[in-house]
Amino acid sequence: MAATAVAAHRTGRWAVVDVTWGSGFVVIALVAALLGDGSALRRVLLLVLPAVWGLRLAWHILRRAGGREDPRYAELKERGGSLFRSVLLPQGVVMWFVALPVQVGVGSERGVTWLGWLGVVVWAVGLAFEAIGDQQLAAFKADPAHRGTIMDRGLWAWTRHPNYFGDACLWWGIWLLAADAGWWGAATVLSPLAMTYFIRNVTGAKLLEKTMSKRQGWDEYARRTPLFFPRPPRRA
Template sequence: MNDVPWGDLALNLLAVTIAIIVFIGVIMAVAIRIKNQSIIDIFWGPGFVVAAVVSYLVSAGGDGDDTRRLVVLVLTAVWGLRLGLYIGNRNRGHGEDKRYTALMRKQTGSLVAFLVRKIYGLQGLLMILISLPVQFAMYQDSSLGVIGSIGIAVWAVGLFFEAVGDWQLARFKADPANRGRVMDRGLWAWTRHPNYFGDSCVWVGLFLLALGAPWGVVTVVAPIVMIKLLVSFSGKALLERGMRRSKGEAYEAYVASTSGFFPLPPRRSAGRRAKSTS
């Protein structure tokens, strides 16, 4: 791996780290002022857009293939901005998320130190780590090729599942007739988490776009970490624990009949509907 542009990558990583620290710091300052720490969720996706924009600018004039660089920038921006707008619109008028309210009750000592340790420091580190495929792809001089094209296709599948799943769930919840029901229609009949499955595909796609050179394989850590977060920590596992407590048998029936993550044909009869609030 003697041809790896270590100096350029190190400079890029430094620039992204500084940008993310500033980005996260501004969000934390605003959150403290308005007493709502859950606004960080809105800026999770846009944080990767910051990393992509900085990487695109820092890599300008280098040896990276311009088409690959632009594609990675655009795909990251479309995913990140859509996600931020969706969460911002969903959370509008609802105040601080109860998870953050419960966390803040445990605060001791310096508020800033507590927030950095419990919320913002981890978020920033994850943004830097998971954005590695975006950063590395900016310095690869090969054309997109077959693997890059497959990466774009996987990203497109992911965005479809994530965006359509979010849209279907929002429409379902907005209809008063669905009060007391579990969302088990559309993509939600094929997987209990079309949005999380889509998110995973997006980052697998971006990883494939970082394979324009053999050394890009080291960025596989990014989709692994993202999928682990979505399945075992802040995503699927956390949500399902809450749903089981609040929805009881109706959600258990949904769990028994619907794939937990990877989309599969529904196993229940067409007329069977769980009775509980999604």
């Protein structure tokens, strides 16, 4: 976060913190894997799973931003908000807390059992929802004919926020891998709960819908498509 503060100051863009959000988890996972003294297989998994997610997310956000400032941060600047107090400090604390399963799980010498491999499967499902959802949305937005319309195809017909649902699944999968290490890993259950709550109700889905709900056709789309947990689409 200190490095992010320097980058934000030099570029004048606070949105660089969104790139740090994914890449910061990679740093935490790498340090944990190097310092952990538990099962080598579990340490590798607890490094690879967050790293693949974090690097993909950081690259996706960096490519999508295109050098523009995020409207949320632009508004915060206009109100005279503090980059450190309003953005960097809260996100740094949340990042550390959400990554507790990674930090705790690397200390167990117990071998990976069926519960840990179930976590890998849940993680893979989450990654698929997030990556495919992002790709489908990018392809939709690239067509000028879709400007101002609602994306309601592919995974977006099953849930209004497949990328956020995938994000939650990823961290529940990582938690299962940590819970497989013992009771102290299972005790970090508040971490995926917090992640799910924030991306569904605070910084993710609900916040985005304040803007999306103003588009034509939104009400009908919202009636037939669930907010978060996916299900087969209903008839219009």
